[in-house]
Amino acid sequence: MxxxxxxxxxxxxxxxxxxWHDQSLWFVRxxxxxxxxxIPEWEDLREAAAAIKAHTLSRIADYLEEFERNSRSxxxxxxxxxxxxxxxxxxxxxxxxxxxxxxxxxxxxLTEECHLNPYLEAxxxxxxxxxxxxxxxxxxxxxxxxxxLPAIHLKKEDIGELFHxxxxxAEGASDPKYLTEAARSHLRQKFMAAQAGLTGVNFAIAxxxxxxxxxxxxxxDMGTSLPPVHIxxxxxxxxxxxxxxxxxxxxxxxxxxxxxxxxxxTTHFHGPLSTPGGELHVVIVDNGRSAILGQETFRRSLSCxxxxxxxxTCPVFRRSGGYSxxxxxxxxxxxxxxxxxxxxKFASLPFASSLCGSCSDVCPxxxxxxxxxxxxxxELVRKKAVPLHKRMAMAVLSSVLARPWAYRLAGSLMRWILxxxxxxxxYGPWNPWGRQRxxxxxxxxxxxxxxxxxxx
Amino acid sequence: MSKVGLxxxxxxxxxxxxxxxxxxxxxxxxxxxxxxxxxQTCCGQPMANSGCAEYARPLAERFxxxxxxxxxxxxxxxxxxxxxxxxxxxxxxxxxxxDHLRTTTFELCEYLVDVARVVKVDGDFPCKVGxxxxxxxxxxxxxxxxxxxxxxxxxxxxLLLAQLRGIELVELARSDECCGFGGTFAVNEEAVSCLMxxxxxxxxxxxxxxxxxxxxxxxLMHLDGLIRRQNKPLRVxxxxxxxxxxxxx
Numbered sequence: 001m002x003x004x005x006x007x008x009x010x011x012x013x014x015x016x017x018x019x020w021h022d023q024s025l026w027f028v029r030x031x032x033x034x035x036x037x038x039i040p041e042w043e044d045l046r047e048a049a050a051a052i053k054a055h056t057l058s059r060i061a062d063y064l065e066e067f068e069r070n071s072r073s074x075x076x077x078x079x080x081x082x083x084x085x086x087x088x089x090x091x092x093x094x095x096x097x098x099x100x101x102x103x104x105x106x107x108x109x110l111t112e113e114c115h116l117n118p119y120l121e122a123x124x125x126x127x128x129x130x131x132x133x134x135x136x137x138x139x140x141x142x143x144x145x146x147x148x149l150p151a152i153h154l155k156k157e158d159i160g161e162l163f164h165x166x167x168x169x170a171e172g173a174s175d176p177k178y179l180t181e182a183a184r185s186h187l188r189q190k191f192m193a194a195q196a197g198l199t200g201v202n203f204a205i206a207x208x209x210x211x212x213x214x215x216x217x218x219x220x221d222m223g224t225s226l227p228p229v230h231i232x233x234x235x236x237x238x239x240x241x242x243x244x245x246x247x248x249x250x251x252x253x254x255x256x257x258x259x260x261x262x263x264x265x266t267t268h269f270h271g272p273l274s275t276p277g278g279e280l281h282v283v284i285v286d287n288g289r290s291a292i293l294g295q296e297t298f299r300r301s302l303s304c305x306x307x308x309x310x311x312x313t314c315p316v317f318r319r320s321g322g323y324s325x326x327x328x329x330x331x332x333x334x335x336x337x338x339x340x341x342x343x344x345k346f347a348s349l350p351f352a353s354s355l356c357g358s359c360s361d362v363c364p365x366x367x368x369x370x371x372x373x374x375x376x377x378x379e380l381v382r383k384k385a386v387p388l389h390k391r392m393a394m395a396v397l398s399s400v401l402a403r404p405w406a407y408r409l410a411g412s413l414m415r416w417i418l419x420x421x422x423x424x425x426x427y428g429p430w431n432p433w434g435r436q437r438x439x440x441x442x443x444x445x446x447x448x449x450x451x452x453x454x455x456x
Numbered sequence: 457m458s459k460v461g462l463x464x465x466x467x468x469x470x471x472x473x474x475x476x477x478x479x480x481x482x483x484x485x486x487x488x489x490x491x492x493x494x495x496q497t498c499c500g501q502p503m504a505n506s507g508c509a510e511y512a513r514p515l516a517e518r519f520x521x522x523x524x525x526x527x528x529x530x531x532x533x534x535x536x537x538x539x540x541x542x543x544x545x546x547x548x549x550x551x552x553x554x555d556h557l558r559t560t561t562f563e564l565c566e567y568l569v570d571v572a573r574v575v576k577v578d579g580d581f582p583c584k585v586g587x588x589x590x591x592x593x594x595x596x597x598x599x600x601x602x603x604x605x606x607x608x609x610x611x612x613x614x615l616l617l618a619q620l621r622g623i624e625l626v627e628l629a630r631s632d633e634c635c636g637f638g639g640t641f642a643v644n645e646e647a648v649s650c651l652m653x654x655x656x657x658x659x660x661x662x663x664x665x666x667x668x669x670x671x672x673x674x675x676l677m678h679l680d681g682l683i684r685r686q687n688k689p690l691r692v693x694x695x696x697x698x699x700x701x702x703x704x705x
Binding site for chain 2: 004005008009012013015018019022026033036037039040042043313315316319320350351352353354355356357358360361362370371374377378379380381386390391394395397398401402403404407411414415432433435436437438439440441442443445446447448449450451452
């Protein structure tokens with residue numbers, strides 16, 4: 001199976017594009033920095049958010065049930081899904097029972113995670129993603145490459161070409177305003193024709209039974225106010241206890257995500273539309289989350305509010321692109337969540353990090369991402385999900401380093417042999433260090449040789 | 457009088473003896489009683505970093521045996537010190553002397569500023585220097601404020617270097633982006649690692665640096681490997697090598 005390193009190498013090989021991708025995301029990181037610095041209590045907000053999440057996760061079942069009770073009394077229909085398959089079946093049943101064949105969707109990474117679109121399409125339902133970025137990748141038959149900026153891997157010229165083919169815009173046109181206008185009128189027709197709207201959930205509030213959806217394009221509002229039926233899908237970790245907790249999370253979310261003080265639209269849903277046939281369904285999905293909840297070391301990864309800041313700051317993500325991770329949620333947080341779900345398939349992801357720790361410092365809910373990645377490496381070795389030759393190399397290295405005589409001998413040999421090797425061999429294919437880098441100069445004497453001489 | 461155990465990381469011992477010697481000289485010039493216990497080898501980081509905790513454990517146990525007798529342990533490496541301070545707990549928690557070891561092991565600049573209380577650096581270094589804030593020293597030891605945090609800025613390494621006469625510490629566009637070394641990451645993810653390194657070098661070049669200075673030789677080894685392959689006029693230097701000519705007080 002192809003790991004992260006191979007896919008990353010392909011992405012990085014197009015250096016111009018990799019640099020462009022890096023700079024686009026770094027720009028977002030800088031916007032985030034300016035917003036964070038404008039809030040004197042930023043670090044306190046992060047601390048409070050982390051504490052609220054830790055508390056909530058410690059009694060998540062109670063809060064979810066409280067949410068369910070309050071939602072129901074608001075006239076919301078609540079459904080529980082153990083996994084992606086159940087989630088898809090529930091959504092399909094809601095649609096099928098009402099004879100609905102046209103669904104508009106607004107940003108929900110959960111439905112990506114559950115592969116809802118292909119499932120519904122196979123059942124004859126037309127699904128239209130209505131966030132501009134999502135619509136772009138949907139038209140390209142690609143998954144999002146970033147959880148907040150799904151089409152960040154594409155240039156405006158790529159989109160011009162796509163829209164020319166799919167939406168009939170002028171050939172060669174790449175003016176963002178013109179292209180956005182075209183997408184807008186295309187999507188407007190989809191909204192008008194939709195029979196149901198599906199959204200994600202940013203925060204579900206236990207004490208009120210309501211929930212909040214944050215968007216910038218207003219499409220979630222359009223998709224939930226035009227058609228009568230609204231389905232909202234949420235992972236169990238989206239729950240917060242109180243309305244006032246939003247005062248912390250909403251201040252952190254948009255600033256961390258895109259460097260905006262707040263998202264353009266922050267919509268609070270407390271019940272179905274009052275128009276005839278109005279229905280509101282909430283599907284609460286586990287899909288592996290409670291298994292993570294059961295692992296103390298990795299529990300905090302469930303605090304994630306999906307702002308994407310760890311991706312924007314990650315020097316590896318910026319230079320390897322979202323697709324190199326091969327999972328719905330890429331970047332540092334995805335490198336935790338994916339292998340926690342399927343250790344063998346995603347074993348390379350925790351190693352796709354220099355453990356620089358920038359993700360942990362940028363995270364608005366203070367997930368100790370790089371330490372969790374470090375711990376997950378250990379877990380994967382224990383599960384033997386890491387290739388044998390890598391484990392063997394470390395076993396040999398360890399036994400040499402544990403014996404001073406062997407260490408001294410190996411060091412002397414290395415310093416003697418390396419400079420004497422023919423260059424073609426020293427920099428042969430066996431040596432990934434030397435592909436782009438010179439080997440360190442090999443001194444004749446080690447530090448301890450000097451010390452020994454000194455003491456003699 | 458307190459005794460310092462000098463911890464010279466394995467690759468520094470074998471490949472960069474001049475960094476070890478510079479560290480020793482800096483400490484001795486301060487009148488510190490320094491001892492280099494010869495049984496030392498490696499802190500175990502390569503194994504631990506690869507997830508092979510069980511192969512790292514014996515090295516952590518050795519380290520404790522060798523170094524716990526000193527009042528302080530000092531190393532010219534942020535990364536190896538972070539290994540001792542932040543990652544040994546899983547194997548050594550509750551062992552006699554471990555708390556002592558963990559709280560008295562310092563990176564060189566940290567030791568100079570926080571323990572030896574160096575306030576004055578008297579020396580000349582008329583060069584344009586770009587300071588590479590290696591990640592583990594920065595975010596695990598907090599030698600400085602990382603750019604993500606909004607707390608008051610500070611930087612213990614800059615504090616020392618900035619006092620040298622003639623030194624010009626250049627401003628980088630990205631003050632603390634990772635160079636891409638990352639231990640085994642450097643070979644496991646060779647392509648991204650080298651791209652990160654080349655980008656870091658370009659930032660220093662653009663800022664006009666003649667020398668890239670750092671407190672982790674591992675990052676410098678990676679950057680130097682790229683610099684030499686590309687025949688760039690830049691040089692790398694460990695902070696200890698810059699400070700060894702100065703009088704600290």
